[in-house]
Amino acid sequence: MLPASRFWPMKDSQQPAEVCMTNCPTLIVMVGLPARGKTYISKKLTRYLNWIGVPTKEFNVGQYRRDLVKKYKSFEFFLPDNEEGLKIRKQCALAALNDVRQYLSEENGHVAVFDATNTTRERRETIYKFGEENGYKTFFVESVCVDPEVIAANIVQVKLGSPDYVDCSNDEATEDFMKRIECYKNSYETLDETLDKDLSYIKIMDVGRSYLVNRVMDHIQSRIVYYLMNIHVTPRSIYLCRHGESELNLKGRIGGDPGLSVRGKEFAKSLAQFINEQNIKDLKVWTSQMKRTIQTAEALGVPYEQWKVLNEIDAGVCEEMTYEEIQENYPLEFALRDQDKYRYRYPKGESYEDLVQRLEPVIMELERQENVLVICHQAVMRCLLAYFLDKPAEQLPYLKCPLHTVLKLTPVAYGCKVESIFLNVEAVNTHRDKPEPKLERKTRSQETAGQPGEGN
Amino acid sequence: MGQRRRGSSPVTAVVITVVKKTPHLWWEIDLTDSSLFFSEKCSIWGLEELKYSSSSGRVCMTNCPTLIVMVGLPARGKTYISKKLTRYLNWIGVPTKEFNVGQYRRDLVKKYKSFEFFLPDNEEGLKIRKQCALAALNDVRQYLSEENGHVAVFDATNTTRERRETIYKFGEENGYKTFFVESVCVDPEVIAANIVQVKLGSPDYVDCSNDEATEDFMKRIECYKNSYETLDETLDKDLSYIKIMDVGRSYLVNRVMDHIQSRIVYYLMNIHVTPRSIYLCRHGESELNLKGRIGGDPGLSVRGKEFAKSLAQFINEQNIKDLKVWTSQMKRTIQTAEALGVPYEQWKVLNEIDAGVCEEMTYEEIQENYPLEFALRDQDKYRYRYPKGESYEDLVQRLEPVIMELERQENVLVICHQAVMRCLLAYFLDKPAEQLPYLKCPLHTVLKLTPVAYGCKVESIFLNVEAVNTHRDKPEPKLERKTRSQETAGQPGEGN
Numbered sequence: 001m002l003p004a005s006r007f008w009p010m011k012d013s014q015q016p017a018e019v020c021m022t023n024c025p026t027l028i029v030m031v032g033l034p035a036r037g038k039t040y041i042s043k044k045l046t047r048y049l050n051w052i053g054v055p056t057k058e059f060n061v062g063q064y065r066r067d068l069v070k071k072y073k074s075f076e077f078f079l080p081d082n083e084e085g086l087k088i089r090k091q092c093a094l095a096a097l098n099d100v101r102q103y104l105s106e107e108n109g110h111v112a113v114f115d116a117t118n119t120t121r122e123r124r125e126t127i128y129k130f131g132e133e134n135g136y137k138t139f140f141v142e143s144v145c146v147d148p149e150v151i152a153a154n155i156v157q158v159k160l161g162s163p164d165y166v167d168c169s170n171d172e173a174t175e176d177f178m179k180r181i182e183c184y185k186n187s188y189e190t191l192d193e194t195l196d197k198d199l200s201y202i203k204i205m206d207v208g209r210s211y212l213v214n215r216v217m218d219h220i221q222s223r224i225v226y227y228l229m230n231i232h233v234t235p236r237s238i239y240l241c242r243h244g245e246s247e248l249n250l251k252g253r254i255g256g257d258p259g260l261s262v263r264g265k266e267f268a269k270s271l272a273q274f275i276n277e278q279n280i281k282d283l284k285v286w287t288s289q290m291k292r293t294i295q296t297a298e299a300l301g302v303p304y305e306q307w308k309v310l311n312e313i314d315a316g317v318c319e320e321m322t323y324e325e326i327q328e329n330y331p332l333e334f335a336l337r338d339q340d341k342y343r344y345r346y347p348k349g350e351s352y353e354d355l356v357q358r359l360e361p362v363i364m365e366l367e368r369q370e371n372v373l374v375i376c377h378q379a380v381m382r383c384l385l386a387y388f389l390d391k392p393a394e395q396l397p398y399l400k401c402p403l404h405t406v407l408k409l410t411p412v413a414y415g416c417k418v419e420s421i422f423l424n425v426e427a428v429n430t431h432r433d434k435p436e437p438k439l440e441r442k443t444r445s446q447e448t449a450g451q452p453g454e455g456n
Numbered sequence: 457m458g459q460r461r462r463g464s465s466p467v468t469a470v471v472i473t474v475v476k477k478t479p480h481l482w483w484e485i486d487l488t489d490s491s492l493f494f495s496e497k498c499s500i501w502g503l504e505e506l507k508y509s510s511s512s513g514r515v516c517m518t519n520c521p522t523l524i525v526m527v528g529l530p531a532r533g534k535t536y537i538s539k540k541l542t543r544y545l546n547w548i549g550v551p552t553k554e555f556n557v558g559q560y561r562r563d564l565v566k567k568y569k570s571f572e573f574f575l576p577d578n579e580e581g582l583k584i585r586k587q588c589a590l591a592a593l594n595d596v597r598q599y600l601s602e603e604n605g606h607v608a609v610f611d612a613t614n615t616t617r618e619r620r621e622t623i624y625k626f627g628e629e630n631g632y633k634t635f636f637v638e639s640v641c642v643d644p645e646v647i648a649a650n651i652v653q654v655k656l657g658s659p660d661y662v663d664c665s666n667d668e669a670t671e672d673f674m675k676r677i678e679c680y681k682n683s684y685e686t687l688d689e690t691l692d693k694d695l696s697y698i699k700i701m702d703v704g705r706s707y708l709v710n711r712v713m714d715h716i717q718s719r720i721v722y723y724l725m726n727i728h729v730t731p732r733s734i735y736l737c738r739h740g741e742s743e744l745n746l747k748g749r750i751g752g753d754p755g756l757s758v759r760g761k762e763f764a765k766s767l768a769q770f771i772n773e774q775n776i777k778d779l780k781v782w783t784s785q786m787k788r789t790i791q792t793a794e795a796l797g798v799p800y801e802q803w804k805v806l807n808e809i810d811a812g813v814c815e816e817m818t819y820e821e822i823q824e825n826y827p828l829e830f831a832l833r834d835q836d837k838y839r840y841r842y843p844k845g846e847s848y849e850d851l852v853q854r855l856e857p858v859i860m861e862l863e864r865q866e867n868v869l870v871i872c873h874q875a876v877m878r879c880l881l882a883y884f885l886d887k888p889a890e891q892l893p894y895l896k897c898p899l900h901t902v903l904k905l906t907p908v909a910y911g912c913k914v915e916s917i918f919l920n921v922e923a924v925n926t927h928r929d930k931p932e933p934k935l936e937r938k939t940r941s942q943e944t945a946g947q948p949g950e951g952n
Contacts, residue, residue, distance in 0.1 A: 214707075
């Protein structure tokens with residue numbers, strides 16, 4: 001059987017099917033008083049953009065300051081009349097902008113997120129000019145919040161543990177930080193509908209209760225706005241797991257649409273018990289449209305939604321083959337996959353890169369939702385996990401997602417806490433590590449084996 | 457086969473009759489596990505009927521119906537937005553209907569006399585207008601609560617807080633979520649352009665000259681201005697709404713409550729009214745087209761390559777400003793684009809419908825090997841999913857980002873495939889799901905779509921290079937199957 005030719009002469013060979021997001025780089029500029037969620041938004045947005053394939057990096061000016069001024073003394077550093085302080089802070093901002101320029105103009109970055117207070121119109125004009133000079137499109141993201149409870153909660157979550165306050169008690173830190181915020185308030189010039197009408201920006205009010213959006217210029221800005229309007233900070237947990245062990249898992253075959261094995265059905269029951277014990281408020285359950293996830297969800301006895309886009313990676317001509325069969329029938333494809341597992345597309349099938357693109361609506365909806373259990377598949381779960389844990393493309397296809405194990409993800413501070421719960425029902429191991437590069441192929445028996453799994 | 461479970465009631469049910477038993481039924485169903493799949497237990501070999509529900513497994517958009525309420529002075533684009541939004545929501549599978557109160561008024565008051573009908577102190581006018589609003593709301597209630605509508609768009613000025621409160625209460629009483637869409641515009645040029653585009657041709661002004669109509673309409677707008685209460689950040693802070701300013705220069709979005717409102721906001725923030733055209737065509741004739749085989753990843757035939765050259769010439773002659781060119785990631789569209797000699801973008805989601813186990817088969821081979829599948833497809837071509845393949849319904853879901861990006865863009869040429877082109881065309885021409893799989897999209901023909909007034913002008917340009925016909929009409933229902941030769945044949949095509 002002749003393998004379909006993957007190489008034909010064309011201009012944009014092997015390009016992923018993404019719309020050209022940016023003709024020129026984008027500079028995102030955060031705006032807002034301290035403890036308004038700027039760094040939270042910066043990091044989250046950066047993580048999302050990188051996951052969908054837009055090279056993005058954040059530049060936190062506070063970090064530059066910490067690197068320059070080894071020891072933080074007190075809020076007095078930020079007083080508006082502290083000449084020394086002002087000089088250092090401006091120096092840090094310029095150093096950060098210089099790194100931005102290097103990233104966007106020399107290192108092929110597409111988006112840079114400039115994370116600082118940027119609370120005066122004068123500072124923002126400086127940055128805008130910088131963007132213009134370098135051919136960047138500038139987009140401002142302002143977070144406005146007056147709710148003292150929200151601010152207090154932010155301080156507890158991310159400020160008390162800051163390196164600035166490593167030697168202080170919580171009370172001392174909170175008191176100092178509140179005074180720090182005061183230093184900015186007098187000179188704070190919020191983005192104004194009239195004065196700033198020619199700028200492109202989104203103003204987020206009260207942690208997402210309302211938004212003011214002005215002059216969205218292109219596709220990437222539109223996607224950023226859509227994303228920012230869908231995220232929230234309500235505490236919740238996301239549960240990820242695979243279907244129970246399937247009949248094809250047992251045979252070492254990948255893909256297909258098999259039912260659960262005996263142990264797989266046992267797992268489904270254990271999952272039901274686990275979910276009950278967790279006592280989760282308003283849990284939504286999502287599955288793919290393949291039998292094995294549906295059968296797993298059925299055991300829970302609750303309503304669930306089926307998403308076609310949660311289906312396992314399509315292994316194309318290799319569907320339902322064993323590891324050995326693929327190597328025998330498609331040795332070239334087999335080798336290519338190990339070379340670049342993220343971008344490699346099975347003939348008549350999909351790549352991990354394709355998976356990420358089709359899973360994007362799932363991620364968007366997961367951001368909107370609160371407590372959700374997603375029963376999916378190995379490759380799909382790796383993609384979702386990489387989003388939440390900020391794993392780059394090279395690592396994504398090798399993330400460990402064993403059968404019969406639930407991963408409980410809980411957003412905390414700037415990241416995500418992960419708890420791994422094995423539900424005590426044995427299953428085959430479907431994981432394949434990245435093989436070490438070798439000139440001469442070892443035989444199968446020489447390699448550390450796991451049972452082949454779902455597209456691996 | 458896909459099926460949906462939400463609660464316990466299937467959304468759609470398709471009943472098929474097994475005409476003959478065949479050993480080639482390929483999918484395995486564990487019939488001993490009765491908790492699965494079928495709403496009735498059945499044995500596949502002896503049974504006459506199978507009931508199942510099929511769907512694309514979409515996220516539950518709405519738990520309760522949504523009432524969208526337009527707000528704004530006349531000539532601010534409310535009806536334009538209503539119709540466009542309704543078209544989009546229906547295309548993505550959310551049953552939506554618009555209710556234009558002006559239309560109710562025209563049905564009640566047979567002849568429009570003048571703007572004086574709308575004067576704020578015209579008792580008779582006020583009475584009639586309120587009556588029309590209530591009649592429309594009554595129809596909204598029937599649509600959402602009795603006819604399984606998901607979204608209703610209430611299109612009227614709704615410029616006073618009092619009127620909006622009435623409608624909001626109506627929504628609450630009936631268990632609807634209310635979402636306001638206000639269009640605010642002060643640019644006299646925009647307003648004048650709107651009047652020319654959609655008001656001069658209105659039934660209200662059928663006997664007037666353009667100048668008379670414009671003069672009257674401007675006075676009509678004045679009637680509303682004094683009592684106009686725009687949505688206010690403070691006074692209306694508990695309402696869910698989007699305020700669109702200056703035809704999309706800026707937006708104020710407040711309290712988006714759920715998924716459907718989030719999608720509506722995203723859509724409204726991506727549409728624009730800048731004049732432009734969208735060109736849709738298929739790849740040139742392919743080698744498999746010639747053999748009557750569907751799907752696959754073949755290259756162009758000789759005539760297909762000729763078409764590509766003709767397309768290049770056509771595009772040049774059209775002299776289109778800043779044209780973007782999009783293709784799928786299949787050879788035949790890429791080869792077609794290559795002939796244009798301009799940069800193009802490849803979208804995997806523009807790939808042709810996946811015919812699964814039927815890929816690269818002929819019409820006859822499918823009927824021979826998968827007669828059941830063949831019959832099922834003709835019964836519900838929109839929802840039918842090829843085994844290990846896709847349905848048109850799946851296609852629409854994967855094409856949604858293309859539609860969103862087409863809305864954002866200006867002049868675009870999309871070189872795609874028969875089923876894909878049908879889906880895109882159905883969106884622009886507001887064709888319902890039943891008609892979508894039968895839209896005619898012949899090879900070597902470019903469709904030029906130009907938005908105008910509330911719809912889309914279509915020009916069909918055949919580029920004068922012969923090709924096979926890949927279209928299959930909906931077969932007439934018959935109890936006894938005719939033989940192939942008895943049916944009006946077209947060459948089978950791409951998944952058909």
